[in-house]
Amino acid sequence: xxxxxxxxxxxxxxxxxxxxxxxxxxxxxxxxxxxxxxxxxxxxxxxxxxxxxxxxxxxxxxxxxxxxxx
Numbered sequence: 001x002x003x004x005x006x007x008x009x010x011x012x013x014x015x016x017x018x019x020x021x022x023x024x025x026x027x028x029x030x031x032x033x034x035x036x037x038x039x040x041x042x043x044x045x046x047x048x049x050x051x052x053x054x055x056x057x058x059x060x061x062x063x064x065x066x067x068x069x070x
Contacts, residue, residue: 006014
């Protein structure tokens, strides 16, 4: 049994389907990466900033801030 040669239209349809799947994959991967950045910010970076700010307030750095203004 011989294979039929692919018509140009069929070949373009398969290439288009591959490109669409690639775009969907890149979109899903990008959404995952953005979600991980937000998760990392809210679970690690933001609490550290809040702790550092509380530490500065406890040391009395808020009084020095008035002197640093121009």
